[in-house]
Amino acid sequence: MQRTLLTIITEASLERRLIADIKTHGAHGYTITEAQGEGSRGVRQPGFEKAGNIRIEIVCEASVATQIALWLKEHYYRDYAMILFSHEVEVLRPDKF
Amino acid sequence: MQRTLLTIITEASLERRLIADIKTHGAHGYTITEAQGEGSRGVRQPGFEKAGNIRIEIVCEASVATQIALWLKEHYYRDYAMILFSHEVEVLRPDKF
Amino acid sequence: MQRTLLTIITEASLERRLIADIKTHGAHGYTITEAQGEGSRGVRQPGFEKAGNIRIEIVCEASVATQIALWLKEHYYRDYAMILFSHEVEVLRPDKF
Amino acid sequence: MSLDPVILFFLLGLAAGLMKSDLRLPAAVYELLSVLLLLAIGMKGGMAMSGVPVLQLTSQLVAVAVMGLVTGLAAFALLLLARRLPRSDAASIAAHYGSVSVGTYAVAVAYLEYLGVSYESYIAAFVVVLEVPAILMGIVLARGLKPAGGWPSLANEVFMGKSVVLLLGGMLIGIIAGPAGLEGIAPLFFDAFKGILALFLLEMGLIAALQLGPARRHGVFLLAFALVMPLIGALIGAAFALAMGLSPGGALLLCTLGASASYIAAPAAMRMAVPEANPGLSLTASLAVTFPFNVLVGIPLYYRIIQAFWPDAGA
Amino acid sequence: MSLDPVILFFLLGLAAGLMKSDLRLPAAVYELLSVLLLLAIGMKGGMAMSGVPVLQLTSQLVAVAVMGLVTGLAAFALLLLARRLPRSDAASIAAHYGSVSVGTYAVAVAYLEYLGVSYESYIAAFVVVLEVPAILMGIVLARGLKPAGGWPSLANEVFMGKSVVLLLGGMLIGIIAGPAGLEGIAPLFFDAFKGILALFLLEMGLIAALQLGPARRHGVFLLAFALVMPLIGALIGAAFALAMGLSPGGALLLCTLGASASYIAAPAAMRMAVPEANPGLSLTASLAVTFPFNVLVGIPLYYRIIQAFWPDAGA
Amino acid sequence: MSLDPVILFFLLGLAAGLMKSDLRLPAAVYELLSVLLLLAIGMKGGMAMSGVPVLQLTSQLVAVAVMGLVTGLAAFALLLLARRLPRSDAASIAAHYGSVSVGTYAVAVAYLEYLGVSYESYIAAFVVVLEVPAILMGIVLARGLKPAGGWPSLANEVFMGKSVVLLLGGMLIGIIAGPAGLEGIAPLFFDAFKGILALFLLEMGLIAALQLGPARRHGVFLLAFALVMPLIGALIGAAFALAMGLSPGGALLLCTLGASASYIAAPAAMRMAVPEANPGLSLTASLAVTFPFNVLVGIPLYYRIIQAFWPDAGA
Ligand SMILES: Nc1ncnc2c1ncn2[C@@H]1O[C@H](COP(=O)(O)O)[C@@H](O)[C@H]1O
Ligand SMILES: Nc1ncnc2c1ncn2[C@@H]1O[C@H](COP(=O)(O)O)[C@@H](O)[C@H]1O
Ligand SMILES: Nc1ncnc2c1ncn2[C@@H]1O[C@H](COP(=O)(O)O)[C@@H](O)[C@H]1O
Ligand code: NA
């Protein structure tokens, strides 16, 4: 069965807020890994006071992914380093997500 | 050429056992990153005695991915925090996987 | 809109060089996470002088992904532990990548 | 009841965690601190052992192993009689409470040194011996002789786990090198010990606060157990201490070991051997309730009790 | 101007960074070092406070909070008058410069101890008080009374941030336990302090070097501000020190606090409350320019100035 | 042969690794420990240099650089004559053995201090000088004057690598600040040194055990080389020590440097400059065989030999 995997890469300092946001929009879980990177807002490296990035993955229904993406676009894109992308994945227990 | 990328997110303490399992089922390699997350079994954060998650990626043939998924479903789903998802990826040297 | 997500898993010591390479080939950004793994060149674990792997993700146009992949194949595949795979992802601001 | 200042660090961590501060120590720092504590305690035990007659030591070590089993069985009986938890959970929790917490032990030692009370320093050797038997018993109670994954891989998990390796390894180093040989490493392992313990307790406070959320979910029964069981464990420890003829200081340490619950070796082993047991229950009980209770209330309380029963303890 | 040897570690880090060495300390090590510094400074302040009359202390703490606001306002006025930056950026930078840098403070203390000059050690308590007001002011200057995310979540961010919790927590521990109580943890927190500071400065040098790349992009105006503002802050600090009747040593510390710019509490809070402000500007100014300037040139310079104005300071 | 107790930590790590314990120190801790060791050794060398006549020092540094090249060439010749490995692998391994291991050096220093034998403490300065030449030679032996990536980026890799920067930086700090200036940081960098070394050796034991798996795959020839080459290196070191007129203690240090193989600077540089060389071969030889051999057997053995040849060495 298909679900959507939405990946968000953004500033580590947003972690708590984004977790609250994605739950509000109906995600049942998330996974976070620490990351560094570079984009239009320059190099972001850990090593100093949350200067690094986090990479959030959310497996959810397509509609939830769309809602989260729109919310983030509206609330964070202008002021924060952030990208997101999504694609379909096969899951074993679709009811879980 | 297409291969399957299988991603497993689960408890860090399972690392050694899962490596053995996936090799048994014919995977030629794997990649592990440290992760934290939340799902039906609550928040899992590193910072204390393997309380965090790992994220295992396996590039392999579709049949191997299916076998591994079934094995994990049977042996770990009931008792451990674990999700898995998979999708097709393009690889350069399909014979490697 | 669709873009390509190219993922490279390779030796941590190549980090600086690969960043330069992918920029040269037209990528506008990248994200790196630390990883460990096993493949044809044995186990690669962090814990000692960059003995671990890194996992580089690049969202870019398909043609850029192809170019980078070919460059890496030519320049690193023989001598370094490295795999790469790619697939299509949906992005919100395609002009960014 | 006067408290050793290291306890203040635990309270700071607890308060910060409860007030949702984003203060955290990185996992690598926790790891470093716990490695230093385990090695230091092991070495202290090892250095002290050379002065003790082999026969006395052996018999006390055997007694102490029995004490671990008795404590674990008491916990199991209590939980079974209450009929609230499946057998596997009861067995897993019993394994945690029969085993010991090295961090709690270190606080008790700091407390004695703060009071200026002497103790048999070879008791550090008991820590290793107490760690393992209750874990093995818990596995058998849950699964008979069929742990998940089989005994060989389980034996590796139990005997090659971080805490056993470092405590036992430290002890061997202490025995071989002796106090003179270890003088060179004293600044890091012994002089800085209390500072390291303070930092460790700060992190334990943060962790305990994090665990309190799930704790509430598990209900009042688990909470009650996690407050009563340390008292039972302490009494068992006191009984063994009396029988073994320990000094009041040594008795406090044995009480504390009896009262404390494992949060390193037991969780790792039970997760592998009895996966059907809910790790949330045992960890919450041991980390979020029993650890703070022992550190803040239990240790001074046990010492009061000991003062009442030991002839030569000042009041 | 003679330099304390710890400065050499900063120079080593700076040089290594500029020469593109791949030397880095892991994030976990930076975290450990900064936790140790914050706790130690807090505890030193707390231990010293017991000796000070409550009335004197309270009035000085109030004075110092005012000083933070004055410094922040001066920075804001300067930036607004220059008409180069949007209001939100000016306010955010003002918050950074009205607040303080604990690392810079630690270097000033080391400098005084190196010179053998005494100081009022309860000044460490000022650090906490100086940290917060300018941040709150900066938020109001940028957004009126409507910070992004709302005040409750912001209050948590500001008052429960790492540096406030550790400084304040350390201070409370210092007050409660006192010098005698903290003797046991002295080897790690006080004896090793200067070595920890040295390592911390090595990393700060590496970080400052990394930030210099973006610094150039932001142009000469920001650079000029980041060099002039510490002088202004130091003068404000000197004026308050005179009014408060501090010793020359104490005056240097207050000057340094005035001159220094926050790189822990302020960036975290401004990022949440005033997200439209460019964090690159404030962090570059404070880390890549003002921090090195204070550490290498400012502190000895401020002490020269103090020596000229204080009657009882040797020359 | 009596062993310094720090060796016991290495044995503990080795045993735990071989018995498949899951004990590991996090990468960040390894990084911290190695930074502390490199800085401390550099500073010790720097502090000692002020007492030595410049002419003597310069000539000895040149001699020692030559010694690195001679050792590397000996290794290369041996490997080429055996005709078992491609030229690039032979050259890479030669670079490792011509260069030095700071960890092994620290163990030799600890050994001398354990025995109470004095040594020329400016020998720490040799460590830096020995590190680089053999690496450059290895590159030329493998690739002529065309390293992969070109010389400029390679020079950065070699001269700006962690170990050179920290050793050289530490040395400069030691020269500038002198013993008096560094008193403040002594508790962390010098008093805790041996404890830090012990912890470092624990991790090195774990790493060596991990590398032993691949070692077996590489066959008996590599094993034999990794056991014989340190003896040859030690003899070369002894010859240079005699010629330079070093004391028996100093001679042991030079022998150890000759016998030891790099596992920080050389692997990083060779991976970039000679990528076709298999890093598994050189790292296995140096880490899994030569390091344990030197630490456990070599150092005491070399000292026996020195005692036989030096007129003034006690037996
Ligand atoms: N093209 C890209 N491919 C992969 N990651 C990217 C890309 N662009 C940006 N990122 C990541 O997203 C973060 C924020 O991007 P930005 O907002 O463009 O600065 C960066 O720090 C990178 O980690
Ligand atoms: N919907 C989801 N999206 C992304 N990751 C998830 C999701 N659900 C669970 N996870 C991850 O999988 C782990 C185990 O999930 P669970 O078994 O549901 O507790 C969690 O700790 C998360 O890291
Ligand atoms: N089949 C695979 N699936 C996932 N990751 C792999 C796979 N093969 C190799 N890798 C990763 O790529 C790295 C280099 O691979 P190799 O060049 O085959 O040694 C390994 O260390 C793994 O982290
Ligand atoms: Na117990």
Ligand code: NA
């Ligand atoms: Na200021």
Ligand code: NA
């Ligand atoms: Na050598």
